[in-house]
Amino acid sequence: MTSWRDSTPENIQAMFDGLCGLAVDTAVDMLTKRKEFYPFGFEAHGEEAVMIGADPGLGERPPSQGILDLLYEGTRGRRDEVDAVAYVCDVRLEFGSDAVRVDLEHRAGYSLEIVTPNRLKRFGRGVETGQMAVSSGDRRIWL
Numbered sequence: 001m002t003s004w005r006d007s008t009p010e011n012i013q014a015m016f017d018g019l020c021g022l023a024v025d026t027a028v029d030m031l032t033k034r035k036e037f038y039p040f041g042f043e044a045h046g047e048e049a050v051m052i053g054a055d056p057g058l059g060e061r062p063p064s065q066g067i068l069d070l071l072y073e074g075t076r077g078r079r080d081e082v083d084a085v086a087y088v089c090d091v092r093l094e095f096g097s098d099a100v101r102v103d104l105e106h107r108a109g110y111s112l113e114i115v116t117p118n119r120l121k122r123f124g125r126g127v128e129t130g131q132m133a134v135s136s137g138d139r140r141i142w143l
Contacts, residue, residue, distance in 0.1 A: 004134060008110055012084070015044055016104045016112060019086040022049055024116055024129070027088050027100040031127045035120060039067040039089040043075060043082045064089055072140045079141050083107055093117065097130075103137050111137035 005013055019042055030037035042049045054070035056062045068087060075085050084106040091101045097117045105111040117130035 004112060004136070009108075012106050012108060012110050015084050015106065016110075019044055019049060019084060019104060020102050020114055023086045023088045023102045024100055024114075026051070027090070027102075028118065028127045028129065031090075031100075031118065031120065037088075037090055038062070039064050039071060039087065041071050041075070041085055041087040043078070044084040044086075045082060075141050079107070082141075085141060091115070100129075103140075105137065105139055105141055107142050109139070109142065111139050113137040 008016075022042055026040070027037060038053075041052045043052055052071060052074065054067050054074060056066040056070055058066055068089060071087055075082060084104065087103045089101050091099050093099050093115070098119060099115045099117045102114045102116075103111070104114065113135050115133045115135075118127050120126075121128055
């Protein structure tokens with residue numbers, strides 16, 4: 001079976017690995033503390049990753065897609081300064097499990113979607129994560 005790593009340069013693999021690890025760790029931390037989170041992202045500027053967020057101004061419980069759309073729009077406006085991006089959201093899988101979805105995109109045209117199932121442990125003792133599933137992703141910034 002062919003892996004995304006077979007056709008992706010090592011420097012982009014390393015950037016995606018770093019962004020994905022940071023994204024999933026941050027999401028799990030938020031789930032542990034608050035039991036939920038709104039979409040957020042990380043932009044990679046060389047070796048540095050900067051967390052990004054957006055407020056669509058739609059009240060206390062804005063739709064996740066509205067937040068994601070603002071994140072995409074913001075990064076598109078800075079795409080000449082950004083090397084890669086990771087967008088993170090809380091999703092429900094078709095078989096009922098909760099998951100963290102990380103959409104990765106690199107300026108060189110590479111994109112991945114990584115889904116990590118999770119569940120809250122009993123008595124608020126953290127979050128348990130399952131096996132990551134990796135698939136090709138959609139390009140939203142560098143079209």
